Structures are given as C-alpha cells and as structure tokens.
Amino acid sequence: MGPIYIMWLRQLKRYVRSRARMVGSLGQPLIFLLAIGFGFGPIYQKAGGGDYIQFLAPGVIAMAVLFTAVFAGIEVIWDRQFGFLKETLVAPVSRFSIMIGRTLGGATVAMCQGVIVMVISVCFGFRPHWGAILLALVFMFLIAMLFTALGTALASQLNDMQSFPLIMNFLVMPLFFFSGAIFPLNGVSPALAVVASFNPLAYGVDGLRAAFGGTAFYGMGTDLIVLGFFCAFFLGLGSWLFSKIQI
C-alpha cells in the first residue's frame, strides 16, 4: 500500500499546486459548453431534441475527464525528461505498484476536473437527476482510469514530447468527437455508428448521460461492461509497457 499511496499523493499534490493548469484546463470544456451548447441549443430544440444543455453537459464533463486523464498519463514523459522517473524506477518496488499508484492519482485528478466542470454546467442550466450521482462518479472514475492508463501506455513508448500534438490530434480529439458527446448517436449514418461503437469513450459518455437522467443509447449495463473491459485492458497494457521502460 505504501508505494501506491505515495505515488497517488504525489499526483494530487502536483495538481493542487499548479492552479494555472487546473484553471487552464477548464477553458476548453467551458468553450464547448458556451459556444456549442448555446449556439446549437435553438436548432436542437427545433429538431425536437429538447434542452441541448441537458444533452451536452455529460459529454463535456466526459471531455474534461478524458483530456485531464490522458494528460496525466502522458506526464510520464516529463518525469522521464526531468529525471524523476529514474528515482521511481531504481526503487526496490514493483513497477506494477508504481504504475497503479500514479494511474490512480491521475484518475483522481481527472475526476476532480470532471466534478468541477459538472458544477460549472449546473451554473449554466444543467439540471441532472442527483439520485444516481454515485453512479455518475463511477462512470467518471472508469473513464479517468481508462485514459490515464492509455496515456501511460503511450508515454512509456515515447522519449520526448515531439509526438504530443500527434496524440492530441489523432487520438484524443477523434475519441472525443466520435463519442456522441456533442451529438446523439441515435440515427447517425451507419459508418459513424460503427466508429463510435469501437470508441470506449462513447460508452463512457452514454453511461454518464444515463446516470445523470438522460436517455442511454447503448444501455447502462452495456456501458459498464464495455468500459470496465477497456479499463482493465489498458491498465494491463499500461503496466506491462511501463514495466519494460529502460532509461
């Protein structure tokens, strides 16, 4: 427990201390909520979809969790470049517990960001059903763990930040846009539906939306199972790749 706890604590301390980053990473979800939310709101209403903010907010919360989580995982590259990774890798502790500790830490941070965005959404008119808030937190946590682990897996294969834009533009952005976070998957073209069905975030967004009282596309049970599976898979992959790091 010791090493896992101290790795977790470290991630949290770094998060709390870098307020600029905390505030900075709220910018993007905020823009989505305001520009897309209020911009497309009237059209969505006219099309018979109801209140767009109710639909969009879970997607934007998932987005905040996704970005923070991937970023927390990718931070391994910085630790490598600034030397701290070596300190953890020469320690007589299993690499697995180091990876789990830092993933839990990153996921906790990502969840905090998600909760902050949730509170902001409420300020802008989001009215979730609070009855299943715990379930919503479970979905946030699964999304957070999954993508922190994915970020760690990627970072353990990279030596510097050169490929960071590549990851953002060809992985994180598509994950978000093809997840059904900003549009309903109901009735989209079959091709898009197939793409979404391979996207773990689609299940995360769907589950989160259902937990907040919206309508599920895949169904909450499916969401939980698929998300749980992907989460376990990337945790396994991440810790395997992390354990293979040589400096």
Add this chain to the structure above:
Amino acid sequence: MKNNIIEVKNLTKKFGSFTAVNGLSFNTQRGQVFGFLGPNGAGKTTSIKMLTTLLQPTSGQITVDGKDAVKNAREVRESFGIVFQDPSLDDELTAYENMEFHGVLYKVPPAVRKARIEELLRMIELWDRKDDLVKQFSGGMKRRLEIARGILHHPQILFLDEPTVGLDPQTRNHIWNYILDLNQKEKITVFFSTHYMEEADRVADEVTIIDRGKIIAQGTPASLKKKARTKTLEEAFIKLTGHGLRDEDASGIEGMRMMKKMWRR
C-alpha cells in the same frame, strides 16, 4: 562477508550497431571510494545504469553485494543509493516531501524515516528550508538534497554519476566532504564517475579509466601517475586516452525545458 561488493565481468552494451560498453571487467572492494573515469561519451553513464538495474546489459555479468543485477534486480535495488548525473528530484514537491517519498518507496519504517530525514536535512543544512519547493533551490542545494536522499535508506553502496558537474568549487568541496565523511562513518562504498581528474586524484582509493567503452587503465591514482610518468592524474588521463574533449549526444533536454514552460506557465 565477501570483500568485493561489486563484481563486473565482460559487461557489454550495444545500441543497434553501436557498442557503448565493450567487455568491461572490474571489482570494487567493500568500503572503497572507487572512481570511474573517462571522457564524455566513454560509456560511464551507460555502465552505471546497468550496475543500477536501469538498463539491461547485452551480455556479461554484474554482481552487486553478492546478487545478480539482472536476475535479482529488486534485491540489488535495496542495496544501493544513487545520485544521477541529471537532477532527479520532483521540483513541485518540497525538500521534505522528496525525502519522505523516497523513504516510503524504500520501506523505511515511519518513526525511523522521520528521524533520519531530520538528521540528514540538518546535516546538509537544509532543515530550515524543508518546506520550500525544490524548484526554488539552487543547483548546489539540489545536489546536497539528492545525496541526502540517496543515503536515507542506509544503502551499502552509493553510486554517484558526475555528482559535482556544474557546481562551484566551494560547493564541490562541501559535497565531497560529506561523501567522504559518510564513507568513513557509515562504511558506505562509494562508486563515482567524473571527468574532473583532480577530484578523482584527491578522493579515490582506486580508479578505472574507460574510453570508447573499454577499460584503458586501472589502479590507484598514484600508480597511474607513476605508470604514465606524469605529475597529475589529469596529465596521465590525457596521455592514456590520447585526447581531451569529446562530443556527446545532445539529450534534447533543452527543448523539453521550453515545452515545459509553455505547458505549465
């Protein structure tokens, strides 16, 4: 107890077609201050990474405190402390938190941990700065903190990879006095690399000079000077290696520093 705390046999590391370390063999005795010398790019850091289990050798055998560094990596890791060439502290944590982190990873019991951290931070004269973030520290302060951290768990061996590079003469002296003191009082074996020859001359009981991944001379500083018929170890070194300076691969760390500034603001 065996007299040799480190035994290296035919250690080789290849990166693709490039051979960074080529058939090194040497022993380090328990309690010794052992200097590992060579010009830039000679393979010092690569060797130390293999000795400290961070890198897998291509071939050859490393025994540290009687244990195989590849097969029993975890046990070997318990037996040494290391101060890396590049900084390895977490800048966003305080001095105390960096020490505590290390103590937890090395499973030092809480009560002992607390007492040792205070003792060590007082020794390196950073106790009154214990709650300051490491990013506010100077290079010398960081170095002292890293050395203190490296010995927090009472290691048998302390590896120091160019511990005094980039430091002013006062700080260098200060740091070596600590290290030699530890070597005397706690009987810690000190294994260090450097390219400051006068430093090696002054502190090392025995040195090994490597170049292009191969050993070119071994012995006490006095015997090497005698062999090369020179007055200082520096002259002996230049005579033995046949040259002074050498380029090393850029690590790209400067680029990263800029990226970090951009991202963290």
